[in-house]
Amino acid sequence: MTDTAILHIALQTMIIAAKLLAPILLTALSVGLGVALLQSVTQLQEVTLSFVPKMVGVALAVLLSGNWMLGQIVAFTHELFQQLPSLLGRG
Helix, strand or coil: CCHHHHHHHHHHHHHHHHHHHHHHHHHHHHHHHHHHHHHHHHCCCCHHHHHHHHHHHHHHHHHHHHHHHHHHHHHHHHHHHHHHHHHCCCC
16 A cells, blocks of 8 residues: 555545535534524524524435435445455555
């Protein structure tokens, strides 16, 4: 296993992690921004008002994109297992 192969796998891992986290993070960011805007306009400073909508939004994002996320991680794992013999120098 060469340094180049290790760096390539690390780069692939970071890219897949960013792709998988994007729907969750973007949902939490947009819901948080919307709630913060609503709180500043109405001057309603309730802590649970920002937490509960984010939790519901993230749960909805996971529910809607969970199948795609699972497919991505399974494909990535299959690709790694297929590369395993060549990485170990036996293929």
